[in-house]
Amino acid sequence: GAVVSQHPSWVICKSGTSVKIECRSLDFQATTMFWYRQFPKQSLMLMATSNEGSKATYEQGVEKDKFLINHASLTLSTLTVTSAHPEDSSFYICTYLGLASLETQYFGPGTRLLVL
Amino acid sequence: AQSVSQHNHHVILSEAASLELGCNYSYGGTVNLFWYVQYPGQHLQLLLKYFSGDPLVKGIKGFEAEFIKSKFSFNLRKPSVQWSDTAEYFCAVIANAGNNRKLIWGLGTSLAVNP
Numbered sequence: 001g002a003v004v005s006q007h008p009s010w011v012i013c014k015s016g017t018s019v020k021i022e023c024r025s026l027d028f029q030a031t032t033m034f035w036y037r038q039f040p041k042q043s044l045m046l047m048a049t050s051n052e053g054s055k056a057t058y059e060q061g062v063e064k065d066k067f068l069i070n071h072a073s074l075t076l077s078t079l080t081v082t083s084a085h086p087e088d089s090s091f092y093i094c095t096y097l098g099l100a101s102l103e104t105q106y107f108g109p110g111t112r113l114l115v116l
Numbered sequence: 117a118q119s120v121s122q123h124n125h126h127v128i129l130s131e132a133a134s135l136e137l138g139c140n141y142s143y144g145g146t147v148n149l150f151w152y153v154q155y156p157g158q159h160l161q162l163l164l165k166y167f168s169g170d171p172l173v174k175g176i177k178g179f180e181a182e183f184i185k186s187k188f189s190f191n192l193r194k195p196s197v198q199w200s201d202t203a204e205y206f207c208a209v210i211a212n213a214g215n216n217r218k219l220i221w222g223l224g225t226s227l228a229v230n231p
Contacts, residue, residue, distance in 0.1 A: 034218065034219075041204075041224075041226065042223065042224070043206055043221045043222060043223045043224045044160075044206070044221050045221075046218060046219070046221075049218065093159070093160075105219060107159055107160050108159075109159050110159050
C-alpha cells in the first residue's frame, strides 16, 4: 500500500523559532495532501489542503502566515510553523486521500512538536 | 455544514463485554464512512470503511459497522472486546459534494477495556 513518511518524527524548539516538517509520499504521486493537527485526547483538526503547484487552502481559523505550506512536487509537501509558541505544541499529521480511486486516506506517522 | 457526532466520549468495559460505539453524520447526499482506531502512542489505522453495497461492513480485529441510511448512522460494534482494544476510536465521513472531498471527523471515543 501507499506509504507516507514524515520528518522529523519529533522536535523540541525554543519559542520564536521556526520549524519545518516534511511529508513525503514514497511510492505514489500525491497531487493533494492534507495537514492535520491533533491535541491530546482530541480528534484530528484539518488545518489545510495542500495542492501541488498551487497555494494551499486553509481551514477557517488557521493562520496561513503562521503555518506555511509548500507543495513543490508530487512527492513532497512541507509545513513550516513560523515563530512557534508553546500553544503550537501539538501532533502534526499529513495524509493523502486517493481522489481518483476513492481510497482511504494514507496517514503519515506524525510529527510531535514541543515548543518551550 | 457536514458534521459527525460520536455519542460516547469515554467508554469503560470489562473484557468479553460487547461494544457498540455510536456515530451519526449530517449530510443528505452520498457519503463514504470510516472508522479509525488509534492505539496508545501509535498513529491512526483504518478499522473499516463503507462506500456502497452491503451496509454491514466487516473490518479488522473482529470489528463491524452497520450503515443505516435512514438514521444517518454508522455504529461500530464488536461482540467481545479484549484488553488490547483499548484505544481511541474515530468515526469519519467523506461527503461527496463536488470537489470538496475531505474527511469530516468525529471527536472520538476513548475506550478502556479492563482485563
